[in-house]
Amino acid sequence: MEKELVINQRIEWKRKQTFRNFLIFLLIALVIICIGVPLFMALLWSLVNPDYPWSYPQSFPSHISLAQWKYVFKYTNIVRAIVTSFSIAPIAAVLSIFLSLPSAYALGRIRFPSREFFKIIILLPIILPGIVVALFLSRTLDFIGLSQNFFGLVLGHTLMCIPYMLRILTTSFEGIPQEVIDAAGNLGATPFVKFKEIYIPLIKLGLFAGAILAFITSIEEFNLTFVIGTPTFETIPTILFSFLGYNFIRTNAAVISIILMIPNITLLFIVERFLKTGYLSAVLGKG
């Protein structure tokens, strides 16, 4: 009698477990569909052969070709935009490393009263509505002659990159145990040696994650480039924007979105592969 009860309970438990696993599986499948299908459709659209247009009754394009890719590279400004995007991004990332290092050191290692306040303040460029900041920053840059100017663009992009870099480096500096630094001090290390032999190796991963996030932020940045740069400077996002406006050509837009997504998604998987999770929570977390 008692044995039967135990067996029944176990069957019940197992059934619950299977049901739970099934639900989890369903949720995962749903998420993958929601993220995968849009990406796949964009890829299909970019491969449509212009001689055999993909129209309503067909579920898939009948002919696949790279003709759209050739067209976009030949007849649009995409090459120049790629060059602009990929020259602003590294400069902005490097500038934000140099500007953030001292401040992150202070925020991470020195205890001072307004520390938490500053940690919130540095998030403002990410949180404040981008277009508002872009419009009125451009007014100011206009007065000092820096709008429609490469240097002005770099300044703007750097403003958007610094928050990521600062937050990540701050967490890295906070993670260094004080004993290590004290030990080095007792052994007679000068500040320069401490910096080179202790701080830099221990925040290396933070620097790496910060640089990649800064780079992606700059590649993605639309509002600032659009307001400060166009029409003199075009980056990949602003070109895509113009293709989605009054001259809406789906196939061209698809090609450009793929061009824009490839570096970002690759970098995402690189960061995920080489870093422990938590680099993004370091930016967004409240602490």
Place this chain on the structure above:
Amino acid sequence: MKKKNQIFTYFWLFPGVGYIIFFLSITIVMMVLQSFGFFSLTAASQFSFKYWQYLFDRQFLDCFLFSLKIGLVSTFGALIFSYPLALLMRKSFIWKKTFGSILKIPLFVPAVVGAFLIINLMAYHGILNEVLLKLGLIKEPLRMLYNKWGINIIVIQIWKNIPFQLLIISSVVETIRTDIEEAARNLGANSFAVVRYIMFPLSIPGILAAVIIVFIFAFGDYVITKVAGPTYPTTLSVQMQTISMMFMEWNKAACIGVIIMVTSALSAAFFAKLAKIIQGIK
């Protein structure tokens, strides 16, 4: 000695934090000054309240309500998905790490691209309509693009912001100790009770931060609405950009900018208050 240290700290803070404070403050000062008639391009540059009259315009009201609706619906729509996902990500299951990386993709896809991807799906003969037709749920394709309710803007916002909310909420949910949950289960609580009385109250700080940030994003959004939204009504940001860059009425645009910033700040305060009330109920 102590004072000297303090100065030294600010010296360190200067390059990074100073950069942010400098550029943001000149931006905000410029905006506020322009809203009161200074730095005018078209009229004499002098103090005046006349640009603020735009706030009583029908057009302004429509756009304000539209932005508010987009902001609220997108924020809480994304929360419906991101909170259960955050709870799920606490458990361990196979391929969890890969799944976590895939989930982050929308965060790394620029907003313009995100808008384009979803437009493809929701077009008149897009895959969403096709699937609904095949399933027999609708008789003829729905017109979901550029419609005046902003359905597709909301879908894009939700798609783009789920990972963002998920990350913020996860960073809080992961700090909740599992033994509390186990204790409750030992005392006979079912899954619902565990979420309702333990997980939810403890994750409110994360939910609050996620709600505030995504609300500000969606409320002040420019590019998604411009690409996928109706021409009228539209969000305040689109209206502000049109007024400033097309009509060159920068002072009027500055008033809208001030309103966007003030509404964002007030909404943050409002949600914080709301979280306090919910925490009080228990």
